[in-house]
Amino acid sequence: xxxxxxxxxxxxxxxxxxxxxxxARARLFRAATELFQNKGxxxxxVREVVEAxxxxxxxxxxxxxxxxxxxxALMRGVMEEFEALIEAHSARTGPARRRIESLCExxxxxxxxxxxxxxxxxSIYYGPPQGAPFLDFDRLHLAFQNHLKRVLVxxxxxxxxxxxxxxxxxWAVIGVLNVAQEVELCHPETALSLPDFRRILGLVxxxxxxxxxxxxxxxxxxxxxx
Amino acid sequence: xxxxxxxxxxxxxxxxxxxxxxxARARLFRAATELFQNKGxxxxxVREVVEAxxxxxxxxxxxxxxxxxxxxALMRGVMEEFEALIEAHSARTGPARRRIESLCExxxxxxxxxxxxxxxxxSIYYGPPQGAPFLDFDRLHLAFQNHLKRVLVxxxxxxxxxxxxxxxxxWAVIGVLNVAQEVELCHPETALSLPDFRRILGLVxxxxxxxxxxxxxxxxxxxxxx
DNA sequence: TTGTGGATACTTACCGGTAGGTAGGTAAGG
DNA sequence: CCTTACCTACCTACCGGTAAGTATCCACAA
Numbered sequence: 125x126x127x128x129x130x131x132x133x134x135x136x137x138x139x140x141x142x143x144x145x146x147x148a149r150a151r152l153f154r155a156a157t158e159l160f161q162n163k164g165x166x167x168x169x170v171r172e173v174v175e176a177x178x179x180x181x182x183x184x185x186x187x188x189x190x191x192x193x194x195x196x197a198l199m200r201g202v203m204e205e206f207e208a209l210i211e212a213h214s215a216r217t218g219p220a221r222r223r224i225e226s227l228c229e230x231x232x233x234x235x236x237x238x239x240x241x242x243x244x245x246x247s248i249y250y251g252p253p254q255g256a257p258f259l260d261f262d263r264l265h266l267a268f269q270n271h272l273k274r275v276l277v278x279x280x281x282x283x284x285x286x287x288x289x290x291x292x293x294x295w296a297v298i299g300v301l302n303v304a305q306e307v308e309l310c311h312p313e314t315a316l317s318l319p320d321f322r323r324i325l326g327l328v329x330x331x332x333x334x335x336x337x338x339x340x341x342x343x344x345x346x347x348x349x350x
Numbered sequence: 351x352x353x354x355x356x357x358x359x360x361x362x363x364x365x366x367x368x369x370x371x372x373x374a375r376a377r378l379f380r381a382a383t384e385l386f387q388n389k390g391x392x393x394x395x396v397r398e399v400v401e402a403x404x405x406x407x408x409x410x411x412x413x414x415x416x417x418x419x420x421x422x423a424l425m426r427g428v429m430e431e432f433e434a435l436i437e438a439h440s441a442r443t444g445p446a447r448r449r450i451e452s453l454c455e456x457x458x459x460x461x462x463x464x465x466x467x468x469x470x471x472x473s474i475y476y477g478p479p480q481g482a483p484f485l486d487f488d489r490l491h492l493a494f495q496n497h498l499k500r501v502l503v504x505x506x507x508x509x510x511x512x513x514x515x516x517x518x519x520x521w522a523v524i525g526v527l528n529v530a531q532e533v534e535l536c537h538p539e540t541a542l543s544l545p546d547f548r549r550i551l552g553l554v555x556x557x558x559x560x561x562x563x564x565x566x567x568x569x570x571x572x573x574x575x576x
Numbered sequence: 577t578t579g580t581g582g583a584t585a586c587t588t589a590c591c592g593g594t595a596g597g598t599a600g601g602t603a604a605g606g
Numbered sequence: 607c608c609t610t611a612c613c614t615a616c617c618t619a620c621c622g623g624t625a626a627g628t629a630t631c632c633a634c635a636a
Contacts, residue, residue: 148585160478167392167481170622180587185623243477250535251473252386254480255393262536292550295533295542299525299554302532307521309476310488316521324518328525331557396596406613408598417596
C-alpha cells in the first residue's frame with residue numbers, strides 16, 4: 125500500500141534524505157485534518173492517520189498524547205484564531221454597518237482558510253460528538269453573537285439602523301453568514317463569491333437600515349467611542 | 351412508523367415482563383435513533399443499541415440487514431416526509447409571501463418533530479460521513495431551493511416582491527430557516543418560538559418586498575396559476 | 577581526538593479489549 | 607411441522623495504546 129520505503133535510510137551510514145520537507149509532526153497534523161474531515165473522528169483510526177502521514181504508530185504517541193490529543197491540537201488552533209478575531213473587532217470603531225460587513229467577511233475568510241477543521245467543528249457542534257472529547261464551541265459562538273448584538277445596538281443608537289428586537293436583527297445577519305458557510309462546505313464548486321456574499325448581506329442589512337436621511341438619533345450615544 | 355403489533359407471542363412458562371408495550375423492532379428503532387443522535391453513527395456500537403432496546407444482538411440482524419440497514423431505515427422515513435412536503439407545496443397557490451411563510455413554518459415543524467434524525471442528517475450533510483452509508487441529502491436540499499426560487503420568481507412577477515438576483519433572496523430566506531434550525535439543535539432551551547421565527551422571516555422578506563402600493567407588475571404573468 | 581552519555585526521533589513487535597457479525601439452537605403459535 | 611421470533615456462544619478483524627529497543631546527533635570531559 126504505502127509507497128514509503130520502509131527501508132528508511134535513517135540507519136545506514138550514508139545520510140539518506142537531505143532533509144524531510146515536512147517533519148513527522150506536521151505530516152501527522154495534515155493527515156489527521158484530512159481524515160477527520162473526510163471520515164469523522166470516530167470513523168478515523170490512528171492506523172489510517174499514521175499511514176497517511178508515512179510514519180509508524182508510536183510516532184503519533186510521541187508527538188501527541190493520543191488520538192484525542194491530536195484532535196484537540198487540531199481544533200484549538202482555529203478556535204484561538206476565531207477568538208482573536210472577535211477580540212480584535214471589539215476595539216474597532218466606525219459606522220456599524222461597515223463593522224458588521226468586515227466582521228462577517230473576516231469570519232468567512234477565516235472559515236475558508238480552515239475548511240477541514242471547520243467542517244469537523246460544524247459536525248460536532250450541530251451534531252453528535254463522535255466520541256470526540258468536549259470542546260466549548262458554544263462559548264465562541266456566544267461571544268460572536270454578543271459582539272454582533274453590541275454593534276447592532278450601537279448602530280441603532282447612532283441612527284444608522286432601525287429594528288425592533290436586537291435578536292431578530294442578529295439572527296438575520298447570522299443567517300446570511302451561515303448560508304455562506306453552508307455553501308462553502310457542501311458545494312464548494314458553487315461557493316458564494318465575495319460580491320455575492322456582500323450583496324446578500326446588504327439585502328438583509330437593508331431591512332434593518334434606517335430610512336435614508338433619517339434623523340441621526342444619537343440619544344446620549346452612550347458607550348459609543350468617538 | 352408502522353405500529354404493527356407483532357405481539358411477540360413467545361412467552362416462557364413464567365413470562366417475566368407482563369407484555370412488552372413496544373415490539374423489538376420498534377424498540378431497536380428508538381434506541382438507535384437516540385444513540386446515533388447522541389454519539390454519532392460510527393461511535394455507536396450495535397451492542398449499545400441492542401442493550402438500550404433490551405434485546406440481544408441477533409435480534410437486530412433479524413429485523414435489519416445490519417447496522418447500516420438500521421441507519422438507512424431511520425433516515426429514509428424523514429427524507430420521504432420532507433420530499434412529500436415539498437411535493438405538496440408545489441401545487442399550492444396564493445400570495446407568494448404566504449406560501450413562503452407556510453413552507454418555512456412547515457419545514458421547521460417537520461424538523462422539530464424529528465430532531466434526533468435531523469441532527470444526524472445535519473452532521474453528515476455538513477460534516478464528514480461517519481462511516482455511514484451514503485444518502486443523497488443534497489437532492490432534497492436542492493429540491494427545496496428550487497421550489498423556493500420558483501415561488502420567489504412568481505412573487506416578483508406578480509409584483510409582490512422586488513429583488514435583483516433570485517439566488518440572493520433565496521439564500522436570505524434559507525438563512526433564516528437555518529438559524530431557526532441551528533438554535534433548535536444547539537440551544538433547544540432558547541429555541542425560537544413561532545412568533546420569533548415569523549418576525550425574523552418577516553424582517554428578511556421586508557427586504558425583498560415591493561414598496562406598498564407599488565403597481566402590480568404582472569407582465570404576462572406567465573405560468574402563474576389563477 | 578576520542579569516548580560517552582543523554583536527548584531526540586524514531587522502529588518492531590506486541591497486548592488486551594472490543595468491534596461487527598454469525599452459527600446453530602430453541603420456544604411458541606398456527 | 608414449519609414459521610416466527612428470539613437466545614447463547616462464538617469468530618475474526620482490528621481497535622487504541624505500549625514496551626522496549628535503536629540510529630543519530632550533540633555536548634562535553636578525558
